[in-house]
Structure formats: structure tokens, C-alpha cells
Amino acid sequence: MDKIKFGRLTFIQGQKGGRYPFCNSLCIDDREKVVIDPGSDERLLKKFDMEKGIDIIINSHYHEDHTSFNYLFPEAKLYVHEDDAPCFKSIERLLDFYGLLGTNLEHTWRGLLVNHFHYRERTPNLEFKDGDLLNFGDTSLQVIHTPGHTIGHSSFFFPEEEVLFLGDLDMTAFGPWYGDRVSDIDQTIVSLHKLLTIPARIFITSHEAGIIEGDIAELAEDYLGIINRREDTLLNFLEKPRTLDEIVNQWIIYKKPREPRDFFELGERGMIKNHLSRLIKKKIVNTKENKYHLL
Ligand SMILES: [Zn+2]
Numbered sequence: 001m002d003k004i005k006f007g008r009l010t011f012i013q014g015q016k017g018g019r020y021p022f023c024n025s026l027c028i029d030d031r032e033k034v035v036i037d038p039g040s041d042e043r044l045l046k047k048f049d050m051e052k053g054i055d056i057i058i059n060s061h062y063h064e065d066h067t068s069f070n071y072l073f074p075e076a077k078l079y080v081h082e083d084d085a086p087c088f089k090s091i092e093r094l095l096d097f098y099g100l101l102g103t104n105l106e107h108t109w110r111g112l113l114v115n116h117f118h119y120r121e122r123t124p125n126l127e128f129k130d131g132d133l134l135n136f137g138d139t140s141l142q143v144i145h146t147p148g149h150t151i152g153h154s155s156f157f158f159p160e161e162e163v164l165f166l167g168d169l170d171m172t173a174f175g176p177w178y179g180d181r182v183s184d185i186d187q188t189i190v191s192l193h194k195l196l197t198i199p200a201r202i203f204i205t206s207h208e209a210g211i212i213e214g215d216i217a218e219l220a221e222d223y224l225g226i227i228n229r230r231e232d233t234l235l236n237f238l239e240k241p242r243t244l245d246e247i248v249n250q251w252i253i254y255k256k257p258r259e260p261r262d263f264f265e266l267g268e269r270g271m272i273k274n275h276l277s278r279l280i281k282k283k284i285v286n287t288k289e290n291k292y293h294l295l
Contacts, residue, residue, distance in 0.1 A: 004211060006158075006161050006163050006202060007139075007160070007161050008028055008029050008030050008137075008138070008139050008161075009026055009027070009028055009029075009139070009158060009161055009163060010026070010027040010028075010029060010048075011024065011025075011026055011204060011210065011211060012024065012025040012026070012027060012040045012041060012044050012045070012048075013040065013041070013210055014039065014040035014041060014207075015040065015041050017208060018040070018205075018206070018207050018208055018210055019207060019208060020065050020207065021039075021064070021065045021068070021116075021117070022039055022040055022041070022065060022068075023037050023039040023040060023065050023066050023168075023206040023207060024037070024040055024204065024205065024206055024207065024210050025037050025038055025039065025040035025041075025044075025045065026156075026165055026204055027048055028136050028139050028141075029052060030136045030137030030138055030139045031136060031137030031138075032055045032056055032136040032137060033048070033052040033053055033054050033055050033056070034054070034055065034056040034057075034058060034136055035048065035054055035056075035057055035058070035073075035076075036057075036058045036059075036060065036156065036165060037058070037059060037060055037066040037067075037167075037206060038057055038066075038067070038068075038069040038070055038072070038073065039064075039065050039066045039067060039068045039069060040069075042069055042072070045069050045072065045073075046072065049072070049073060054073045054076045055076060055077065056076055056077045056078075056079060056136070057070055057073060057076045057077070057078050057079070058079045058080070058141075058156070059078070059079075059080045059084070059088070060153060060154050060155070060156070060165070060167035060168070060206065061080075061081070061084050061149060061150040061152055061153040061154065061167065061168065062080070062084045062087035062088060062094060062097065062150060062152070063150065063168070064112075064113055064117035064119065065117075066168075066206065067088075067117070067119070068117045068118055069118070070118070070120070070122070071118040071120050074120075077125035077126065078122055078123075078124045078125055078126075079124060079125065079126040079127075079128055079134070080124045080126075080127060080128070080152065081127065081128055081129065081143070081145060081152030081153070081154045082127035082128065082129050082152065083145075083147070083150075083151040083152030084150055084151065084152025084153070085124050085127045085152070088121070088122050088123070088124055089121060089122070089123055089124070090121060091110065091113065091114070091119060091121060094113065094119070095109065095110065095113075096181070097150065097151075097180055097181060097182045098180050098181065099180055099181030099182075099270060100266075105262060105266060108262065128143045128154070129143065129145065130143060130144065130145035130154075131143060131144075131145075138160075139158065139160070139161075140158070140159065140160070141156050141157070141158055142156070142157040142158075142159065143156060144156065144157055144194065144195065144198065145191075146167065146169060146191035146192075146194060146195060147184065147187045147191060148169075148176070148178060148183060148184050148185065148186075148187035148188030148189070148190070148191045149167070149168045149169065149176070149177060149178060149183060149188060149191075150180060150182060150183065151182045151184075153167060153168065153169075153191070154167065155167050155169065155191075155195055157198050157200060161202070162199065162200050162201045162202060163200060163201075163202045163203075163204060164195065164198050164200035164202070164203050164204070165204045166195060166203055166204060166205050166206070167205075167206050168206050168207070169188070169191060169192055169195060169205075169223075170205040170206050170207045170208065170209070171203075171205055171209060171212065171216065171219045171220065171223050172205075172207055172208050172209070172223075174226075175223060175226030175227065175230070176188050176192075176223060176224070176226065176227060177267070177271070178270075178271060178274050179266070179267040179268075179269075179270030179271040179274070180270060181270070183270065183271075183274055184274065185227060185274055185275065185278050186278065188227070189224060189227065192220055192223070192224060195220075196216070196217060196220055201213065201214070203216055230252055230253060230271075230275065231275055231278075231279070233250075233252045234247065234252055234272070234275055234276075234279075235279075235284070235285075235294070237250055237252070238285065238292060238293065238294050239294075240293075241288070241291035241292065241293040242291060242292055242293075243290055243291055243292075244269070244272070244273070244276075244290075244292070247272050247276075247292065248265065248268050248269045248272055251268060252268075252272065253267070253268050253271045253272065254267070254268055276292055283295055
């Protein structure tokens with residue numbers, strides 16, 4: 001499976017089965033030719049461009065695995081959600097949203113984003129928002145703002161095709177990811193519930209499964225359940241006061257240290273910090289002398 005069609009929509013599976021550092025793409029072949037998230041497969045994206053000519057790139061959010069082949073299509077217009085737009089215009093803002101600015105990983109990441117993921121500052125031609133209806137000929141797309149993963153993360157509904165592009169609310173066994181400085185666990189939950197109200201019959205995920213047909217309610221429940229399991233494990237570990245480093249070293253999110261270590265530790269730390277903020281907000285946890293403790 002590398003290409004599957006739904007009317008004028010074509011699903012392109014990312015390399016490595018759509019696993020990081022790749023994602024799946026969705027192309028629209030209408031009066032205007034569109035690619036959602038050109039992070040899938042350089043060869044197939046170039047082929048689509050050669051045969052049709054890509055007019056518009058839509059990014060569901062600013063993450064590097066979704067934008068890595070944007071640079072191949074400099075003439076295309078860029079459409080992104082208004083809340084994520086600053087990260088496309090400026091690498092400083094991108095590093096800031098990740099929570100990397102001023103950290104010892106900033107330099108490495110700046111290089112990685114530019115050299116490996118081909119990050120190029122680019123001013124979006126359109127900054128969309130929740131509810132916007134975009135038309136590309138006979139195909140219309142409804143923007144569904146689904147923040148939490150990033151603040152501007154968006155999903156896209158094609159009413160005629162009954163296709164819903166979920167983006168990184170991807171229903172994987174790993175569970176939801178919310179490791180950026182601007183990520184938010186409660187918003188992730190609200191966003192997923194919002195998606196369950198959309199009358200779709202085909203769901204496109206950015207990673208792994210790629211295409212899910214039928215009802216996703218049960219899958220979504222399991223997916224969200226992972227948040228509670230992570231939180232329960234964290235609360236158990238807080239049976240006595242712990243520093244952030246001690247908690248991160250437990251690998252509650254990724255289960256075990258993974259390589260490249262710097263990369264996964266950054267994700268682990270970001271996700272744990274967001275769990276701790278949530279627990280502090282709920283008055284279940286507090287901090288004293290650099291240690292987190294139960295209330
Ligand atoms: Zn992402």
C-alpha cells in the first residue's frame with residue numbers, strides 16, 4: 001500500500017510505514033492540486049508534482065515530520081492554522097514553541113531542523129481557523145481546529161467523501177503525544193471528543209494505520225485511556241517527593257530509554273512536564289524545593 005484513492009483524494013503512505021521521521025500525506029487532485037502534510041515520500045510527492053503541479057500545501061501543524069518536503073515546492077501556496085503560523089515564519093518561534101529556546105539542545109535542534117528536515121522560513125499565504133471551508137474546485141474541506149498536540153493542530157473533514165483527516169491524533173498504540181511547551185493534555189482530550197462528532201466513515205491518520213474505516217469510538221477510548229495510564233504510573237512514582245530528572249528517568253511515557261537518546265528524552269521530559277502542570281492545576285500535586293509531591 002503506498003497510494004489509495006477516495007474520489008479526488010489520494011492517500012500517500014509515508015516511508016517506514018508512515019512512522020517518524022515520516023508521516024502520511026493526502027493529495028487533492030481537483031482544479032487546484034493540494035498536498036496535506038508533505039512529509040511522506042519524496043519520490044511520490046515529486047511524481048504528483050511533476051504530473052499535476054502542486055498549487056497548495058496545507059500543513060496540519062508545524063512538526064518537522066509533517067513539513068520536511070515543503071521545501072521541494074517553493075512555488076506552492078502555504079496554508080496553515082493561524083495559531084501555528086508563527087513557527088513557519090520564524091525558526092526562533094518554532095524553537096520557542098518546542099520549548100527548546102535557551103536550552104542546551106537548542107543548537108543541535110536548530111541544525112537538525114534546517115539540515116535534516118529542510119526547515120525554511122516561509123510566510124503562509126493563508127492562515128485558516130476553525131470552521132473555515134476551503135474549496136479547491138469541486139472538493140471542499142472543512143477545518144476542524146484540534147489543539148493540544150500543538151496549539152494550531154488541525155484536522156480536515158471532506159463532507160462529500162466522508163473522509164476525516166485526523167492528523168497526529170493518530171490512534172496509535174503509543175497514545176497521544178503532547179510534549180511541546182505549548183502542548184496541552186486537556187485540550188487533546190477535548191479535541192478528540194470533537195472529532196468523534198464528525199460524520200465521517202473513513203479516517204486518515206498521519207502515522208502507522210493510515211486509513212481506518214468504520215467507527216473509531218472504541219479506538220479513541222483506548223487511545224485516550226493511555227493518558228490515564230501514564231498519569232496513574234506517575235502518581236504511583238510520586239509516593240515520595242521526586243525531582244523532574246528522577247521522574248524523566250523512569251521513562252513512564254516511552255517505557256524504556258530509546259535511541260537517539262537526546263531526542264526521546266526531550267519528548268519524555270516535555271510530556272511529563274505537561275502531566276505535572278495538569279496535576280498541579282488539579283491540585284493533586286505541588287512542588288517544594290525542586291521536588292514534586294502529592295497533596
Ligand atoms: Zn506532530
